[in-house]
Amino acid sequence: MRADVRFMQGNEAIVEGALYAGLHFYAGYPITPSTEITEILSERLPGTGGKFIQMEDEIASMCAIIGASLTGFKVMTATSGPGFSLMQEAIGYAVMTEVPSVVVNVQRGGPGTGLPTSVAQGDVMQARWGTHGDHSIIGLTASSVQDAFLMTVEAFNLAETFRTPVILLFDELVGHMREKVVIPQPGEIEVVERLRTSVPQGTNYHPYLVREDGRLPISDFGGVHRYNVTGLVHDMWGFPSSDPKVAYDLIHHLVDKLEHRADTIAHYKEYFTEDAEVLLISYGSSARSALHMVEDRRKRGVKVGLLELQSLWPFPGETVRKKCEGRSHVLVVEMNMGQIYQEVKKAVSKPEKVFLANRFDGVFISPADILRLLNVIQGKGV
Amino acid sequence: MAVKDYLRQRFFPQIWCPGCGHGIVMANMIRAIERLRLKKDEIVVVSGIGCSSRMPGYLDFHTLHTLHGRALAFATGAKMSHPKLTVIVPMGDGDALAIGGNHFIHAARRNMDLTAIIMNNSIYGMTGGQSSPMTPFGKKATTATSGTIDHAFDFVGLARGAGASFVARTTTYHAKEMIKIIAKAIKHKGFAVVEVMSQCPTYYGRKNKLGSAVDMMKRFKEGTALIGSKKKAKHPDLIERGIFVDEERPEYSTSYLELIERLGNSTTY
Numbered sequence: 001m002r003a004d005v006r007f008m009q010g011n012e013a014i015v016e017g018a019l020y021a022g023l024h025f026y027a028g029y030p031i032t033p034s035t036e037i038t039e040i041l042s043e044r045l046p047g048t049g050g051k052f053i054q055m056e057d058e059i060a061s062m063c064a065i066i067g068a069s070l071t072g073f074k075v076m077t078a079t080s081g082p083g084f085s086l087m088q089e090a091i092g093y094a095v096m097t098e099v100p101s102v103v104v105n106v107q108r109g110g111p112g113t114g115l116p117t118s119v120a121q122g123d124v125m126q127a128r129w130g131t132h133g134d135h136s137i138i139g140l141t142a143s144s145v146q147d148a149f150l151m152t153v154e155a156f157n158l159a160e161t162f163r164t165p166v167i168l169l170f171d172e173l174v175g176h177m178r179e180k181v182v183i184p185q186p187g188e189i190e191v192v193e194r195l196r197t198s199v200p201q202g203t204n205y206h207p208y209l210v211r212e213d214g215r216l217p218i219s220d221f222g223g224v225h226r227y228n229v230t231g232l233v234h235d236m237w238g239f240p241s242s243d244p245k246v247a248y249d250l251i252h253h254l255v256d257k258l259e260h261r262a263d264t265i266a267h268y269k270e271y272f273t274e275d276a277e278v279l280l281i282s283y284g285s286s287a288r289s290a291l292h293m294v295e296d297r298r299k300r301g302v303k304v305g306l307l308e309l310q311s312l313w314p315f316p317g318e319t320v321r322k323k324c325e326g327r328s329h330v331l332v333v334e335m336n337m338g339q340i341y342q343e344v345k346k347a348v349s350k351p352e353k354v355f356l357a358n359r360f361d362g363v364f365i366s367p368a369d370i371l372r373l374l375n376v377i378q379g380k381g382v
Numbered sequence: 383m384a385v386k387d388y389l390r391q392r393f394f395p396q397i398w399c400p401g402c403g404h405g406i407v408m409a410n411m412i413r414a415i416e417r418l419r420l421k422k423d424e425i426v427v428v429s430g431i432g433c434s435s436r437m438p439g440y441l442d443f444h445t446l447h448t449l450h451g452r453a454l455a456f457a458t459g460a461k462m463s464h465p466k467l468t469v470i471v472p473m474g475d476g477d478a479l480a481i482g483g484n485h486f487i488h489a490a491r492r493n494m495d496l497t498a499i500i501m502n503n504s505i506y507g508m509t510g511g512q513s514s515p516m517t518p519f520g521k522k523a524t525t526a527t528s529g530t531i532d533h534a535f536d537f538v539g540l541a542r543g544a545g546a547s548f549v550a551r552t553t554t555y556h557a558k559e560m561i562k563i564i565a566k567a568i569k570h571k572g573f574a575v576v577e578v579m580s581q582c583p584t585y586y587g588r589k590n591k592l593g594s595a596v597d598m599m600k601r602f603k604e605g606t607a608l609i610g611s612k613k614k615a616k617h618p619d620l621i622e623r624g625i626f627v628d629e630e631r632p633e634y635s636t637s638y639l640e641l642i643e644r645l646g647n648s649t650t651y
């Protein structure tokens with residue numbers, strides 16, 4: 001079979017990845033720089049028998065996909081900064097009710113309406129802590145159009161496996177950049193289907209009774225098991241409860257099911273890391289400049305390497321700690337004021353060796369920007 | 383089947399105060415469902431937050447208790463993805479028309495086949511008696527201790543203006559009428575909204591010295607009249623009850639299925 005090679009924009013690749021993974025229901029609201037995802041899906045979904053709806057705002061979009069997911073379908077919404085802020089209430093609801101859902105945030109400059117058409121990575125912490133209350137969440141990212149496709153498929157797989165919202169934290173540059181993409185043949189990469197209950201009709205089904213392996217087999221709305229879903233703390237029936245033991249167990253389950261698996265959920269790429277004295281850690285489009293700088297330095301015999309994170313949440317702290325062990329310096333490269341930098345410092349055994357190369361002025365961070373920092377930490381002046 | 387056969391008795395007693403109107407609405411909604419011979423497995427009940435929104439938990443259907451004001455948005459997703467389901471959305475007046483006002487007008491405009499039952503008790507009960515967008519001018523609430531200077535929505539005008547294809551009003555006093563209207567609303571193909579004037583003796587009643595639940599229900603009897611009735615002609619100030627709008631208009635998920643077909647495709651549902 002000939003490979004399906006195409007040239008496309010990041011936002012188009014996200015659509016292709018979602019359709020590959022089995023997206024059936026999409027609700028969205030236009031916002032720069034993610035609008036293309038909504039536009040393309042409005043055309044593509046009816047053609048595949050799937051459902052598309054443009055909602056009145058991002059709040060409604062997030063709520064609609066949760067409602068649709070409960071009827072047994074794979075769902076997604078896409079937005080950017082301000083819209084992502086509006087979705088936080090319902091993202092928390094999806095966390096609490098354990099409804100598989102995928103949320104794309106093509107980041108732009110913030111806060112407020114910020115820099116709508118500029119590149120930024122300032123929503124990293126919002127993806128983690130944007131909704132209120134103790135919780136955990138999965139956040140994935142990518143630095144190329146091909147990886148945007150792959151990470152989108154992975155987002156659906158993780159959402160189904162862990163019954164959780166998954167945030168795809170892309171940035172404006174990856175969303176709008178055009179590159180070559182190889183679309184895998186059906187079956188070529190794994191697509192995880194929803195785990196449904198085997199409890200037969202007429203037998204008590206406990207929708208929120210956690211299995212020993214931490215998973216919760218689901219029954220679709222419209223199926224033979226009728227149960228309650230609530231955003232309140234709930235017992236195994238899905239009925240509201242204020243019993244401290246029920247609350248304790250539920251919150252623990254919601255956090256542990258992801259945090260305890262942070263390093264198995266982890267996705268990352270390594271470039272020239274084996275003998276690197278200085279390790280760069282980056283993600284999203286920043287990782288492109290970081291890699292460019294690393295390749296350039298390697299030509300001059302400088303021992304630098306790059307760890308590109310593709311999963312940011314739950315933060316793969318153990319992986320990062322191990323990769324940083326024995327390096328002279330660690331340089332985090334990102335387009336915000338140090339959101340992942342702080343996480344890296346927390347993870348490593350020598351936080352004083354961790355430095356930050358960043359920009360947050362709407363201008364793409366360049367290899368030269370990173371090199372300046374590298375020179376400083378290596379004692380070569382500015 | 384009896385009303386109790388539609389209830390999850392495991393979760394009783396329910397949380398409502400003695401005399402609250404919401405239990406009456408729940409029972410009559412069940413009677414309407416019974417009358418239509420709908421199967422339990424085909425019904426999804428979606429609510430937001432508030433006293434009335436606790437209703438789904440007690441019902442033996444697929445039930446979804448969501449976020450304050452957002453019930454219609456969740457319901458839209460469920461109905462659109464699985465159009466064979468009958469989706470009923472019980473709401474409170476603050477839930478539906480204040481925090482959920484935007485979702486309400488857009489659900490009406492879209493004309494998706496959802497049945498919204500708005501229990502209007504003119505107050506926020508669950509949070510302890512604050513004024514709502516349906517608190518009449520001058521009436522008291524914990525956030526309007528000298529009487530509110532806000533104006534209430536004209537509910538029928540709002541729903542009609544937003545494009546709802548079925549709009550009706552009834553009260554907890556008028557049980558038979560309520561069953562008939564709710565059954566019609568569920569059967570209606572499109573966005574149907576029913577305002578049920580319901581009593582909150584605990585807060586609205588007490589704050590405004592309206593007496594017991596029975597006294598409040600009597601006011602619903604005395605203060606309302608059927609659309610076009612002699613009583614209404616004689617006393618033009620009375621609040622009208624009955625069906626204000628009942629029109630056929632393209633239903634959203636049907637239009638969408640037609641679009642899929644036009645594109646030469648089919649779908650699971």
Ligand code: SF4
Pocket residue numbers: 397398399401402403404433434503507508581582583584585
């Ligand atoms: S506070 Fe009012 S609305 Fe709430 S349960 Fe009590 S009587 Fe009913």
